[in-house]
Amino acid sequence: MAMITFRINRFNPDDERRGHYMQEYQLDVEKGMTLLDALNEIKWKQDGTLTFRRSCRSGICGSCAMTINGVNNLACETQVLEFGGSTITVEPMRGYPVVKDLVVSLDPLIRGLLAVKPYLISHSPPPSDQERLQSPEEREKIDGLYECILCGSCTSSCPSFWADKEYIGPHAALKAYRFVADSRDEGSAEHLEALDDRHGLWRCHTIFNCVEACPKDLNPTKAISELKKELVRRRLG
Amino acid sequence: MTNFDPETIHDVEGVPIHSVHRHDVVIVGAGLAGMRAAYEASSEFDVAVLSKVFPTRSHSGAAQGGVAASLANEEEDHWEWHMFDTVKGSDYLGDQDAIEVLVKEAPVVVREFEHMGCPFSRTPEGRIAQRKFGGHTKDFGKGGPVLRACYAVDRTGHALLHTLFEQCVKNEVRFYPEFHALSLIVRDGVCRGVVAWDIMNGGAHVFHAKTVMFGTGGYGKAFKITSNALANTGDGLSLVLRAGLPLEDMEFVQFHPTGLYRQGILVSEAVRGEGGYLLNKDGERFMERYAPEKMELAPRDLVSRSIQTEINEGRGCGENGDYVHADLRHLGEEKIMKQLPQIHELAWKFLHVDCIKDPIPIQPTAHYSMGGIPVDIDCQVLADGKEKPVTGFYAAGECACVSVHGGNRLGTNSLLEASLFGRRAGKSIVRFLRETRKFPELPADAAKDALAEVERIISADGPEKPGLLREELQEKMMIECGIFRDAEKLGKLENWLKELEARFEKIGIDDRSEKFNYDLLEAIELGHMIEFAELIVAGALRREESRGAHSRTDFPDRDDKKWLKHTLAWKHGGKIDFDYKPVTITRFQPQERKY
Numbered sequence: 001m002a003m004i005t006f007r008i009n010r011f012n013p014d015d016e017r018r019g020h021y022m023q024e025y026q027l028d029v030e031k032g033m034t035l036l037d038a039l040n041e042i043k044w045k046q047d048g049t050l051t052f053r054r055s056c057r058s059g060i061c062g063s064c065a066m067t068i069n070g071v072n073n074l075a076c077e078t079q080v081l082e083f084g085g086s087t088i089t090v091e092p093m094r095g096y097p098v099v100k101d102l103v104v105s106l107d108p109l110i111r112g113l114l115a116v117k118p119y120l121i122s123h124s125p126p127p128s129d130q131e132r133l134q135s136p137e138e139r140e141k142i143d144g145l146y147e148c149i150l151c152g153s154c155t156s157s158c159p160s161f162w163a164d165k166e167y168i169g170p171h172a173a174l175k176a177y178r179f180v181a182d183s184r185d186e187g188s189a190e191h192l193e194a195l196d197d198r199h200g201l202w203r204c205h206t207i208f209n210c211v212e213a214c215p216k217d218l219n220p221t222k223a224i225s226e227l228k229k230e231l232v233r234r235r236l237g
Numbered sequence: 238m239t240n241f242d243p244e245t246i247h248d249v250e251g252v253p254i255h256s257v258h259r260h261d262v263v264i265v266g267a268g269l270a271g272m273r274a275a276y277e278a279s280s281e282f283d284v285a286v287l288s289k290v291f292p293t294r295s296h297s298g299a300a301q302g303g304v305a306a307s308l309a310n311e312e313e314d315h316w317e318w319h320m321f322d323t324v325k326g327s328d329y330l331g332d333q334d335a336i337e338v339l340v341k342e343a344p345v346v347v348r349e350f351e352h353m354g355c356p357f358s359r360t361p362e363g364r365i366a367q368r369k370f371g372g373h374t375k376d377f378g379k380g381g382p383v384l385r386a387c388y389a390v391d392r393t394g395h396a397l398l399h400t401l402f403e404q405c406v407k408n409e410v411r412f413y414p415e416f417h418a419l420s421l422i423v424r425d426g427v428c429r430g431v432v433a434w435d436i437m438n439g440g441a442h443v444f445h446a447k448t449v450m451f452g453t454g455g456y457g458k459a460f461k462i463t464s465n466a467l468a469n470t471g472d473g474l475s476l477v478l479r480a481g482l483p484l485e486d487m488e489f490v491q492f493h494p495t496g497l498y499r500q501g502i503l504v505s506e507a508v509r510g511e512g513g514y515l516l517n518k519d520g521e522r523f524m525e526r527y528a529p530e531k532m533e534l535a536p537r538d539l540v541s542r543s544i545q546t547e548i549n550e551g552r553g554c555g556e557n558g559d560y561v562h563a564d565l566r567h568l569g570e571e572k573i574m575k576q577l578p579q580i581h582e583l584a585w586k587f588l589h590v591d592c593i594k595d596p597i598p599i600q601p602t603a604h605y606s607m608g609g610i611p612v613d614i615d616c617q618v619l620a621d622g623k624e625k626p627v628t629g630f631y632a633a634g635e636c637a638c639v640s641v642h643g644g645n646r647l648g649t650n651s652l653l654e655a656s657l658f659g660r661r662a663g664k665s666i667v668r669f670l671r672e673t674r675k676f677p678e679l680p681a682d683a684a685k686d687a688l689a690e691v692e693r694i695i696s697a698d699g700p701e702k703p704g705l706l707r708e709e710l711q712e713k714m715m716i717e718c719g720i721f722r723d724a725e726k727l728g729k730l731e732n733w734l735k736e737l738e739a740r741f742e743k744i745g746i747d748d749r750s751e752k753f754n755y756d757l758l759e760a761i762e763l764g765h766m767i768e769f770a771e772l773i774v775a776g777a778l779r780r781e782e783s784r785g786a787h788s789r790t791d792f793p794d795r796d797d798k799k800w801l802k803h804t805l806a807w808k809h810g811g812k813i814d815f816d817y818k819p820v821t822i823t824r825f826q827p828q829e830r831k832y
Contacts, residue, residue, distance in 0.1 A: 012750065013750075013752050013753075014750050014751075014752065032499060032500075032587070032588070034587070040467075043704070043755075043756075044702070044703075044704025044705070044707075044708075045702070045704060045705070047747060048702075048703075048704070048746055048747030048748050048756035049747045049748040049750075049756060051748075051753050051754075051755055051756075053290075054467050055290050055294050055296070055466040055467050055468045056294070056296060056298070056299050056466040056467075057466065057467060057500065057502060058299060058500075058502040058503065058583060058587075059582070059583070059586065060298055060299050060392075060394075060395055060579075061290070061293075061294040061295075061296070061298060061299070061466065062293065062294060063290060063291075063294050077586050077587075079586075079589075099437065099752070099753055100752060100753040103753050105437075106291070114406065117407075118403050118406060119353075119354065119403035119404055119406060119407040120353060120354025120400075120403070122352075122354075126348075126351075126352040129348075130348060130364075131348045131351040131352070131357075131364060131365050132351060132352065133362070133363035133364065134359055134363050135359065135361075135363045136358075136359045136360075136361060136363075138359075138363075139356065139357075139358065139359045142356050146356045146389075146396060146399070147392065147395070148399075149293070149298075149395070150291075150293050179354075182354065182356075184354065185354070
């Protein structure tokens with residue numbers, strides 16, 4: 001048990017003149033308590049106006065990504081006592097418009113996602129009474145890609161996105177590569193179209209922030225470099 | 238209404254005209270059931286999907302182990318075997334006509350997911366890989382466990398959910414993310430739409446529709462230890478009650494045997510399917526005592542009761558003796574990291590347990606609602622709970638009760654049920670819309686009740702804190718209406734819930750703003766939880782037998798003479814009215830249930 005101070009960004013859209021400010025809350029934290037548990041405790045017992053997104057509590061829905069002591073992570077997967085210090089600073093993810101307190105608008109994230117035609121494109125009809133065949137080796141090529149939970153941590157941490165709000169974002173590149181690398185997909189050209197653009201892949205300067213930010217240990221930078229190779233191959237080929 | 242023109246946009250009192258929308262189909266819930274229906278109907282009609290969270294955040298995505306289908310990719314299997322297992326698993330309360338539909342169509346539905354691009358794990362031949370799960374057996378229960386659960390590593394729900402979302406994007410389904418349903422508009426037996434709250438901007442919206450479908454999911458959040466998401470507050474169920482419609486078999490609540498200790502987070506049954514052991518404090522595989530043949534692969538109700546018995550009799554682990562161990566160590570690092578990587582991650586992140594080296598502390602966790610909105614096999618909601626459909630109203634998935642799970646659901650049958658009956662709902666809706674050109678009349682006072690509710694709660698300044706009331710409710714439900722029940726506990730709880738209802742009238746909230754006000758919405762959700770909790774408890778008190786997940790210590794046996802029937806319950810004023818209907822039995826007569 002330890003008394004922890006939570007410094008939390010507050011922003012009330014109905015009081016824009018006040019703008020953003022930090023508010024402190026104290027809470028007795030026991031071992032095993034996650035940041036999401038702590039935020040809920042504060043909301044339910046101290047201040048019902050504190051606002052954040054949350055749902056599954058188990059790191060799979062992607063709702064509760066936020067900036068915790070300067071680093072993007074899921075609140076539900078963050079153990080409060082593991083930071084060691086007595087104060088934790090919690091802010092909304094940077095790069096996205098803030099809606100209220102820790103809630104951001106993910107419209108830029110969704111826009112980027114939709115641009116890469118994020119679905120399997122197949123022109124040949126599947127067999128009618130059975131599955132398409134895919135060898136375990138082919139299937140392995142989309143490991144590390146299909147697990148994305150669309151939490152937005154990567155794109156929020158990307159300096160290219162900070163500078164260019166039209167930048168498609170590492171999450172969209174990862175999704176595109178999930179299909180380009182899938183042996184069943186026949187639409188690489190369509191997935192790649194939006195990426196071969198001045199707001200596309202070429203904005204990535206391999207800073208690797210996205211890799212560090214991903215709570216699922218995925219590697220969007222690697223996906224981007226594979227896609228860049230694919231684009232170059234297509235141009236030369 | 239002589240001059241009524243159905244094609245004009247209606248004025249709805251209290252709602253601005255730009256907040257009145259019109260779609261052929263309005264679906265509430267963007268999990269597997271809702272999105273599978275949307276995918277089906279969107280090829281022909283204008284479909285809108287409302288969800289209180291962004292679609293990929295729906296709780297279907299948290300399912301881990303697999304989706305059942307007798308593909309026979311790995312070994313011999315037949316839909317008849319799957320049917321027998323499901324009927325027996327349901328403790329003979331499942332309706333066998335519906336179960337037959339479920340098991341026969343399962344292979345088609347699973348292969349369709351593959352065609353959509355779902356990243357299933359593969360066999361060496363390149364087919365969809367399958368694993369073992371509790372209660373799924375060979376040769377009508379006479380053989381050992383069968384490889385039937387089709388899986389994508391241990392992230393099957395996530396893989397299916399994202400695949401469906403992608404396909405809905407492709408079909409240009411209109412999503413309204415972060416819209417919270419407030420009421421269902423039903424007049425004269427005809428469903429006319431829903432009223433929903435725009436979470437992001439604030440404000441009530443009316444969705445006028447020819448057909449409405451509910452895929453609103455379960456209500457695990459009414460219990461203290463649960464695998465469910467914070468969003469799983471069962472709103473859809475009490476919206477149906479408030480519209481004067483019944484709910485079915487609400488007393489049947491599944492406790493999943495393996496929730497992460499204290500957090501209740503799901504530890505997939507795949508852990509046992511892949512060969513994991515359950516151990517008590519003496520390191521004993523205690524399932525030997527309760528299911529000598531199937532051991533850890535017995536169905537969930539039985540395994541949960543066994544764990545709880547070990548704990549109650551002093552053989553639990555830890556200081557408080559309130560958990561047991563799931564032991565994977567003998568599976569080895571390679572198998573764990575290849576087949577159960579998410580379990581490894583969850584145990585590490587939440588409990589700091591490396592399951593390659595140490596066993597995982599687990600306890601039973603409220604997981605799934607077998608009961609729900611009564612529907613027929615075409616997913617039409619039944620006004621009398623028996624045969625009379627509500628025109629234009631459909632439901633599928635966990636919120637519905639068709640009933641394929643009866644008293645206890647087998648693992649991997651829920652992803653199957655949600656997607657299969659979601660698909661059937663979509664097909665029913667298409668058939669209905671091909672015949673129905675006109676929108677039903679939208680009454681001018683359609684939003685009256687919803688607006689009054691929001692107004693009452695957003696300005697509520699009483700002494701009771703919703704967060705504390707919810708905590709009390711969750712604790713009482715867990716202890717007094719949990720795995721083991723009896724008349725005394727249930728009777729007390731029934732009275733206490735009436736008091737809670739009265740206290741809920743005196744709540745106060747802090748946030749008075751309209752934009753992104755979860756303080757408001759959580760209080761509204763609490764109101765729903767109290768309402769359907771009363772039905773769970775009242776139904777459990779009346780059902781004087783033990784069947785499936787409903788286990789009465791004062792009536793330990795199944796009583797087919799009196800209780801081989803479904804419960805139907807309505808709420809009229811403050812009073813609960815009950816009715817019952819027979820179980821549909823076709824191929825398999827009830828037998829003693831042993832594993």
